[in-house]
Amino acid sequence: MNKADCKRLSFETMRAAGFNNVVGGDRETSDLGDEYGVDNVLAVNFESWSISMAPWLEEHPDTAVIDRKGAQSDRYVCTSVLLGDATAYMQDGLRAMIADRRPDWATWDFESNVMTGYLSCFCPRCLAAFREEAGIAADVALDPDTIEREHLAAWTEFMNMRMAQVAVRMKEACHSAEPPTRLQVYSGYQSDDTKWRYGVDWAMIGELQACDIASCGYGRRWENVAATHEALAGIPLIVGRLMRPYDRNSDDAVTPLTRALMLRRLMDSTGGVLVYDRMPIEGRSWQASAEVSRLAAAHEDVFAEGEFVGVGELSFAESWAGARSLGDTMIVAMMNVSTAPRSLTLTLPEGYARCTEFFTGEAATPGAEVSLELPAGDARAWVMER
Numbered sequence: 001m002n003k004a005d006c007k008r009l010s011f012e013t014m015r016a017a018g019f020n021n022v023v024g025g026d027r028e029t030s031d032l033g034d035e036y037g038v039d040n041v042l043a044v045n046f047e048s049w050s051i052s053m054a055p056w057l058e059e060h061p062d063t064a065v066i067d068r069k070g071a072q073s074d075r076y077v078c079t080s081v082l083l084g085d086a087t088a089y090m091q092d093g094l095r096a097m098i099a100d101r102r103p104d105w106a107t108w109d110f111e112s113n114v115m116t117g118y119l120s121c122f123c124p125r126c127l128a129a130f131r132e133e134a135g136i137a138a139d140v141a142l143d144p145d146t147i148e149r150e151h152l153a154a155w156t157e158f159m160n161m162r163m164a165q166v167a168v169r170m171k172e173a174c175h176s177a178e179p180p181t182r183l184q185v186y187s188g189y190q191s192d193d194t195k196w197r198y199g200v201d202w203a204m205i206g207e208l209q210a211c212d213i214a215s216c217g218y219g220r221r222w223e224n225v226a227a228t229h230e231a232l233a234g235i236p237l238i239v240g241r242l243m244r245p246y247d248r249n250s251d252d253a254v255t256p257l258t259r260a261l262m263l264r265r266l267m268d269s270t271g272g273v274l275v276y277d278r279m280p281i282e283g284r285s286w287q288a289s290a291e292v293s294r295l296a297a298a299h300e301d302v303f304a305e306g307e308f309v310g311v312g313e314l315s316f317a318e319s320w321a322g323a324r325s326l327g328d329t330m331i332v333a334m335m336n337v338s339t340a341p342r343s344l345t346l347t348l349p350e351g352y353a354r355c356t357e358f359f360t361g362e363a364a365t366p367g368a369e370v371s372l373e374l375p376a377g378d379a380r381a382w383v384m385e386r
C-alpha cells in the first residue's frame, strides 16, 4: 500500500466488497480514498510519529511522566499536566496532523495497563490528585507499590477516568480541526479485566461521550459485548474479526472470512465490522464481506439502532442465531460459524406481513419453523416486515 496504483486497486476491491474505511493515515490515502468512498483513519497516540510531546518536555522538563519505577519519561507528559496546562499544546499537535493528512477519522488505540501505561504517572501532582479523588488521608503513604497492593481498585477507576478525560480533549481537537474529523477509540470489550489490563472503562467513555465511535476486538463473549453497548450509552460500537494467520510473514493457509462470520459480527455491532488486518483478506473473504455489506447497506438503520433480540426460545447470546429489530422491520439470522456442516432449526417470529430470505431471495412464512442443513460458513438472513 505504499504505491498509489496499488492503493487504487485495493480501494476498488474494497468499494466492491463494502469496506468503507481503512487505517492508513497518510495524505495520499485520504486523497485517493475520496475517489473510492473509502475513509482514511489516522492512528493517534503520543509516540514521536504521532502527537509528539517531546518539544513540550524540552521546555517543561519538570512535567514528564514518572513511571512506577520512578523513571522520568522523555516522551510522555504527566497526565495531570496533559489534562491542564499541556492540553492546548496536545490539541494543536493533533489539529496540525489532521490538517496535513486530511483523514476522515482519528483512532486512538488504547491498551495500557493502569500500573504501567503511558498515562500512569506517579509524580507528586498525580499522587495528590489520586489521594483527593479516592479520599485517602494525608498521612497515608502513597507510592506505586502501596497503590498496587492496597488501592488498586480505586487507582484503576482513577486512571480509567483520566483516560476518558484525555479522549474528550482529543475529540474536541478532532471536531475543531480543519477538516473536522471524528474520534474513534479502540480497546478491549467492557469487563473488569479491560479496566485494569487496558486502562479503559467504556462506561466513563459513555458518560463523558468521549468519542464518536468505539471499537473492540476480537472474540465473541456476548456478555462482554452487551456490557460494552450498555456502557457506551449510545456511542456506536464497531466489533472486530481477526484474520488468521495473524503473523503476516506466515505461510500458513488463510482461514477465510465467511458469510456466517461476517453476519455474526454485523449482527453484534451498531457501528460496523472491523477486520484485522487487510493483507490475508483474499477472494473468499472479500466475497463474504460483499454479501453481508449488501445486507447492511439495505437495512443500515436496523443494524445501527435495532434492538438485540432472541429468536423464540433462543437468546441473542446464542452463537448461531439472533435477530435485530427496529420499528416494523426485524432481521432474523441463522449462521453456521463452525467449520463443519450443521443442521439448524429456528422458528420465524409471527406478526409480520412479509418475509424474504435476503441471500436467496426466497419467500418464507412468518411463524414457520425453518430447518436447514448449512455448509460451514453459510448463513441466512430473513428480512421480516409488518
Ligand SMILES: [Zn+2]
Binding pocket: 064, 065, 066, 078, 079, 080, 081, 121, 122, 123, 124, 125, 126, 127
Ligand atoms: Zn504526574
